[in-house]
Amino acid sequence: MIRDDALPAIPIAILRPGAPRRRTPAGGFWALALGLICALLLAAPVRAAVPDNEEVSEWKQSAQKEFIAGHYEEALPFFLKIAQKRPECQSRRYAVMMLATIYSDNVVDVKKAVKWNREFLKRYADSRQKPLFQEKLDKFAELEQQQGQEEAYKEYQKIKFANKGDAYLVKRYEALIKAHPDFKLKVDVQKEIAWAYDRMNKPHESVLAFQSISAPKTGHKLSSTDQIMAEADRRYDLMKTTGKWLAWAVMALLWGAVLMMKPWRRMDRGALRSIALWTGLWVLLSASRMPSFYKMEVEGYQYVIRDTVIYLLAAANLPVLVWLVLLTRAAPWQTRPKTLRVVAPLLTLVMTIASYYLFIVHHPNGPAIVDVFGVKYEYLLGEFRERVLR
Incomplete structure (x- = not known):
């Protein structure tokens, strides 16, 4: 049998149903403390972003102007100013996203791309954006593991955004695969080649490119969009x-x-x-x-x-x-x-x-x-x- 003096912290009324109910000093203290903590948590306001001031607006406009003109290196300083010097402003989310995009696609720098993609993923990405940015981080993690992958990725992005026509894309992409046969994004390059051949009205070459991707020894499968295009090219080639x-x-x-x-x-x-x-x-x-x-x-x-x-x-x-x-x-x-x-x-x-x-x-x-x-x-x-x- 448990003695009453063995449980000094438990109110006696709980142990003895027939005893009169009364609050102990310890129970009242903890109840009051819990109530105060809940009140503080509920009453704590969510810190909202500060509206852009005139200086931030000018930086944003200058960055957008340079980006649209294709001057990506000139746009970077303005986005960096917004992201680093004005962390409380509304445009910081946009600046971080643009920094992640530029360092990933245009002025390729894998380490900085990882930094800003991770920043956007942790602080700003919604439920629809999280899978995309997580996929990009996983891709960059694979590129960092092997030597020479970053240079191949820079060349891949340079060709992709050169805007010099499909014949140029095919020629440079095929040279890229030949120079870097172990490139982690080799499948993406082959898809670009297949789609470029399709736009050039060369269905036979497009079919061969798609077949090289989905060959049994590669272990890769075409997406639904790629399958539709491959089937259309096969039919037109016939x-x-x-x-x-x-x-x-x-x-x-x-x-x-x-x-x-x-x-x-x-x-x-x-x-x-x-x-x-x-x-x-x-x-x-x-x-x-x-x-x-x-x-x-x-x-x-x-x-x-x-x-x-x-x-x-x-x-x-x-x-x-x-x-x-x-x-x-x-x-x-x-x-x-x-x-x-x-x-x-x-x-x-x-x-x-x-x-x-x-x-x-x-x-x-x-x-x-x-x-x-x-x-x-x-x-x-x-x-x-x-x-x-x-």
């Missing part, structure tokens, strides 16, 4: 190789078959009038529909197609009309008019598809045209179905 030669073969076969039938023997003024009539009707039909293709609503935004594309695409079908008239004048159809009525539309459709296919393959902006017309076709088909169902 169009420009196998598909292109197949279309040329179809065109050559159909034209050769028609010419072997010697249709000029039955050419007369009526045939020439037919050619002129079909050409005129096609021009009128194309002219009436062209305005609807200048601007097309595609996935929520307006895609503008240049006039020359529309005119050339319409003109690509004119040789098909000439071929159709020659087909109808071929000698074998004199005794087989019913067969001609069945065969002519099918062969004309094949000829038209081959003609448009070759135009798109040889056009510099062919992939975009394919994607836009595909989306537009699905949209028009959906409208047609809705009207029919009504």
Whole structure:
């Protein structure tokens, strides 16, 4: 049994339910102290940033002016003044973020980049920014571990922000990988090369670059955006190789078959009038529909197609009309008019598809045209179905 004198700090009323309740001096003291501490914590005001004074505003404007002009080294002193001499002002958050950006991307200094990225991460980053800045710090930690990585990173950033065109990027990036095969950001460089080839309308080279990233021995996987681009380039590369030669073969076969039938023997003024009539009707039909293709609503935004594309695409079908008239004048159809009525539309459709296919393959902006017309076709088909169902 526990004796009462063995627990002097515990009120007797707690041990004896029947005893009268009374406060001990020690219990009252601690209760008062706890209440004061809570009151102080709740009443303590949050220190707010001081509004920018005239001097800070001038520093900020000068820094922004130099940064926009591409004079990154000239912008650094102004941002450093704000960050170091005015730690209480509102613009310090912006200055710290810009220092982290400049030292990471423009005037590359890994140690200073780590310093200011860590400063922003600890003091200013919100929940959405924290993963990004933590990823940057992890990247810089890897660069600091091996000798020569910082120099390779400086060269990588210099090429990236040189703004000298995609051909320059590809040439310098490939030289960078050759000079630094163990570069930690080698995958990022290969992605830049793949995207540059895509912008240069070289799908085959772009596909090879993406394949070098996702090869089984590398252990890397493409992001969803990279996968979409790689698939589009693979599809367009197939169009420009196998598909292109197949279309040329179809065109050559159909034209050769028609010419072997010697249709000029039955050419007369009526045939020439037919050619002129079909050409005129096609021009009128194309002219009436062209305005609807200048601007097309595609996935929520307006895609503008240049006039020359529309005119050339319409003109690509004119040789098909000439071929159709020659087909109808071929000698074998004199005794087989019913067969001609069945065969002519099918062969004309094949000829038209081959003609448009070759135009798109040889056009510099062919992939975009394919994607836009595909989306537009699905949209028009959906409208047609809705009207029919009504």
